[in-house]
Amino acid sequence: MKARLAASAALALGIAIGGSGCAMITYQATTEKYDASDxxxxxxxxxxLRNMLVVSDDGEQGNLVVAVVNTGEDDATVEFEVVDSGERFEVDVDAGDVVSLGAGDEDPITIEDLGAEVGGLVAIYAQHSGEEGQEIQVPVLDGRLPEYEDLAP
Incomplete structure (x- = not known):
């Protein structure tokens, strides 16, 4: 009787583990953070900084497109610098707020001396409020795609 009960319990456990799919041992791609756009x-x-890119038709002048999210409890000033040209600009972001730059109703952040090839990358250094900054390799796209055709300077 005990053997039959033990066998039934083992069988039930095997069915439960097998029926749960591979979630217990398989890699879960949904746990990985990735950039879902260009x-x-x-x-x-x-x-x-989310979905950061530069839209330019000629590689000389570009429009920085980025969503700046402040998850902190203090207002912040985010400083951007185009590494090759030294061109700088700042953006103020209130605590808990999101500022979208370069798209929609917002004024574009025009980079006058981009010096990058369309289809290539431009190095932009970003920093805020005394935090350690980061150099970011930002893609340079043109207005051939419908979603970017109105964003080129």
Missing amino acids: GVSADLGTIE
Whole structure:
């Protein structure tokens, strides 16, 4: 009787484990953070830069497109610098707020001396409020795609 009960319990356990799918031992791709669009992302402490890209028709002048998310409890000023040209600009972001630059109703952040090839990358250094900064390799795209045709300067 005990053997039959033990066999039934082992069989039930085997069916439960087998019926749960491979989730217990298989790699879960949904746990990986990735950039779902053409831009790149970076985290600077409590500041998150999302879908960062530059739209340019000629590689000389470009429009920086980025969503700046402040997850902190203090207002922040985010500083950007185009590494090759030294061109700088700042963006103020209130605590808990998101500022979208370069798209929609927002004024574009025009980089006058981009010096990058369309289809290539441009190095942009970003930093805020005394946090350690980060150099980000940002893709340079043109207006051939419908979603970017109105974003080129």
